[in-house]
Every structure is written in structure tokens, then in C-alpha cells.
Amino acid sequence: MNTLKRLLAFLLLLPFTQAGCAADLTAYARLPAEVEDTLAANQSSPTTLSIWVQAVDNDKPLLSWNADRAQNPASVMKLVTTAAALDILGPGYTWPTEAYTSKPVVNGVLKGDLILKGYGNPMFFTEDLAALIQDLRSQGLQTIQGDLILDNSFFSLPPEDPAAFDGAPYKPYNALPDALLLNQRATRFLIAPDPVSSRLNIQSELPIPGMRIENSVKASKKAGCGEPAMRVKPTPTETVIEFSGNFAPSCGEKDMYRVVVPPENMLLGAFRSMWAQQGGSFNGNVRVAPTPAKAALFYTYQSRPLADIIIPMNKLSSNVMARQLLLSVAAKKLGAPATPEKGVRAVDLWLEENQMRWPGFVLGNGSGLSREARISARQLGDLLMHVYRSPTMLEFSASLPIVGIDGTVRKRLKNEDIQGRAQLKTGTLNGTRAIAGFMYSRNGQAYAVAVLQNEPGVHLGVGSKVQDALLQWVYEQP
Numbered sequence: 001m002n003t004l005k006r007l008l009a010f011l012l013l014l015p016f017t018q019a020g021c022a023a024d025l026t027a028y029a030r031l032p033a034e035v036e037d038t039l040a041a042n043q044s045s046p047t048t049l050s051i052w053v054q055a056v057d058n059d060k061p062l063l064s065w066n067a068d069r070a071q072n073p074a075s076v077m078k079l080v081t082t083a084a085a086l087d088i089l090g091p092g093y094t095w096p097t098e099a100y101t102s103k104p105v106v107n108g109v110l111k112g113d114l115i116l117k118g119y120g121n122p123m124f125f126t127e128d129l130a131a132l133i134q135d136l137r138s139q140g141l142q143t144i145q146g147d148l149i150l151d152n153s154f155f156s157l158p159p160e161d162p163a164a165f166d167g168a169p170y171k172p173y174n175a176l177p178d179a180l181l182l183n184q185r186a187t188r189f190l191i192a193p194d195p196v197s198s199r200l201n202i203q204s205e206l207p208i209p210g211m212r213i214e215n216s217v218k219a220s221k222k223a224g225c226g227e228p229a230m231r232v233k234p235t236p237t238e239t240v241i242e243f244s245g246n247f248a249p250s251c252g253e254k255d256m257y258r259v260v261v262p263p264e265n266m267l268l269g270a271f272r273s274m275w276a277q278q279g280g281s282f283n284g285n286v287r288v289a290p291t292p293a294k295a296a297l298f299y300t301y302q303s304r305p306l307a308d309i310i311i312p313m314n315k316l317s318s319n320v321m322a323r324q325l326l327l328s329v330a331a332k333k334l335g336a337p338a339t340p341e342k343g344v345r346a347v348d349l350w351l352e353e354n355q356m357r358w359p360g361f362v363l364g365n366g367s368g369l370s371r372e373a374r375i376s377a378r379q380l381g382d383l384l385m386h387v388y389r390s391p392t393m394l395e396f397s398a399s400l401p402i403v404g405i406d407g408t409v410r411k412r413l414k415n416e417d418i419q420g421r422a423q424l425k426t427g428t429l430n431g432t433r434a435i436a437g438f439m440y441s442r443n444g445q446a447y448a449v450a451v452l453q454n455e456p457g458v459h460l461g462v463g464s465k466v467q468d469a470l471l472q473w474v475y476e477q478p
Helices: 003-012 033-041 074-088 126-138 263-277 306-315 319-334 340-353 377-388 393-398 462-475
Strands: 049-055 063-065 096-101 114-118 148-151 187-193 200-204 211-215 229-234 239-244 254-258 286-288 296-302 422-429 432-440 446-454
Touching: 033 049, 033 462, 049 377, 049 462, 063 377, 074 306, 074 319, 074 340, 074 377, 074 393, 074 422, 074 432, 096 126, 126 263, 126 296, 148 263, 200 211, 263 286, 306 319, 306 393, 319 340, 377 393, 377 432, 377 446, 422 462, 432 462, 446 462
Parallel strands: 114 148, 148 286, 211 239
Antiparallel strands: 049 063, 049 446, 096 114, 096 296, 187 200, 187 254, 229 239, 422 432, 432 446
């Protein structure tokens, strides 16, 4: 996001009341009638709802309802991770990816191994790898006669089952972190109708060693445009990806993202292909290992700055990016290798240092994809007020989805007066609906808003209706 857009995002949240003339806001002792009516119409209990609304230039809330009840916030927890990272790492923080050589490069030839060491870049994509390869070539490296060694030791992660949360291990939202993570582990499958046959062509964007596609999807005019069924069959020698079902040719081309192969296989396939495309020679294999002690640093590639990385993380609600970020915070504050436990401890220390002592708070993995994560509406209000008064308010607010405009709230309150006047992070799990961020009223008063609701079925629509009613009410306040 460019500087002008960030400035506009910041100005969106400035209170328009003159200094010393803030409205005399008294906390409401009951829910607004609009919210009560919405709850009643949808047979939803007000006891499941927690709310905190506070004018940013007032030290007392306008509305506090069940505000001390710790609830599951789902992806709204990313706000805690974002705020801590901006303070601890700084908005300009970048992640290095280092290239080492096991032997000297002579006349463009490396008669040894190339080592890539990652430091947890949350946004290391195919184009970044291509840029890194181009930089290596421009530094004089033409031929690699050894192997590609991947060093992900900056993170020390316990074994984790990606199916543990909801039984969907291949969905990108369940992707696990790694210090050297390409494309957030997700393989892009390109799906396109064959104009000649009655079949559908399916191929991966990048050639991946050890992966084979079996495609039995048929084109059918009566079929829908949903994703074909996919089954992963690991064998001793390869991973077979089976696609089946029907697909309507009129749907056109479609992308499908799934986490189906180990990150080292994905990186090897991408590296080998792009190295050859740029005229280099490499026929080695890949292995995961620490950087040898005698290896020499050859080149360092730097990521985008943190201020840019949190924008897609929050607007698109990327779980693996948030987990990468929390581990980076852990390494910065408590030293490498980063662990999930260090991440939790680092945030706890940061909260204490900033006088935010939160009973009942449970961070989890920092992404909100957790059954155990807990935070209260008051605690979210404290966080938002801390951010509003901090030097990183500009970067924080620029990362939030804008109501009716983009991100996870692009379809919310569209064509209403409130469109474009609120920046809010959403959270959704089965039985959980949450939202938190900043907005301003019709008269220009800026507010911090947090809404949490944990109730069976609330994610199916009622939660959004309750939130929208509350946001409309805040919009009409002084």
C-alpha cells in the first residue's frame, strides 16, 4: 500500500471533534434497541454477546455489555499479534533469506551445495524466489554441481497434525508454519476445460518432484462451478493427487489451492524450474539441514517490510502468516530458535510492559484458528486504545479491511452510509462470530469497537446481522 493510501486510512480514524470538546459519553447500561431487536428476531441470546464501544478521545466506554467475559475471538486474535509485532519488530522490519555456498564459486561454477536459510518470511512467493535466483545469477553463480540444502532451523516446531482442527488438512487455512515457507505451502492447481475433449485439464502451476496428478474430472453442462473432489494418496515413492467429479465448461478457468506436498519438494521443484529458465545448470537433489559451519554467505534477499505484510494478513485473514509473525516476534524478543511457547511468552511480556494485564486471556497460536483462544471485549478495547495512541497506528489501521470496500468485509453494509467509514477485523469459526477495529460516526467521532459472540449457529448469519445493527447504531452516535 502506498503512502497516500496509508495516510487516507489514518485520516479515516481521526476524531473530528475539536480538542477539549469531546462528547460527554456515558456508558449505556443496556443493549441498543436495534441490537436487541436483531437478537430477538433471530432467536439469539444476549447473554452470548460481548460488546465494547469507546470514543477514542474519551477514557470511558460508550457501551459495555458482558465486556469482561472471555470468549473465542476467532481471527480477531490477529489484532493482538499485529499490534505486538509492530511494537516489537517495527513497521520497517524485513525478513532475510540467506544463500550460502559450501565451497567457493569459481568461474560461475559451484562444486558444492547451495544452502538457502529462511528466517520466517510470511510472504515468500514464487516471484520472490525468482528474484532471488536472478540475484544469485547476477552475482556470478551459473552452475550448481551439488545439492540444494534448505535450512529452516530458525523455527523449532513440534510435530503438528494439520487435520487436528477440523479434519481438513489440505485446506490452506490449516497450513503449518515453517522458517523457509514458499507460497505459504499451497500448491496452485490450474483447472481449465479442454475445448476439444469432454475432459477438464488440471495441472500444477509449478513442477513438483514426487507429485503426480490423476484426473478423472469430466466436463458436464449440468454440473456446477465448484471445486472438483480431491484425494491425496501418499505412496512410498510419490504423492498421487486424484481429482474427480464433474465441472461445467461454461465456468471457464479456475484456480484451486491445496497443501499437498512437503515444503522442501515444492521449493526444489520451483527452484529447479526457475534456475533452468534463467539459463542456469542444476541437477541436484534437496535435503533439509542446518547451514554447515564452514559455509560462506553468498547473498541475502530481503522481504517486503512488516507494514506491507500485515495488509494481506489482516484483510484476507491468513492464518499461516499470523503464525509466522508470532514466531518472528518470539525470536526477536526471546531469541532463536523460535517456538510457539516463546511466541506466547513474548506477547505476555509485551502486554505486561504496556500495562495490559488481562485475566483469562489465551493467545493460542496467534492466528485465531483455535478452540482454546480467549479474549474479552474490554481487552480488545484496551488493545485498540493502546494502538490508537501508539506510533504504529498508521500501519495498524491500514492493514484492516474497510467496510463495504475490501477484504473480509467487502460485502458488508455496501451502499450504506457507513460504507468506507469503518476498518474492522472479522473472525469466524463454527459457533463464533467476532469483529473489532475502528470506525467513525456520521458526525466524525472516532470509536474503537469490539464485538464477540459465541453461540451455536451464530456463524451462519445471525452474528453478522447483530454486528451490523451495532455498527449502524454507533454510526448514529455523536
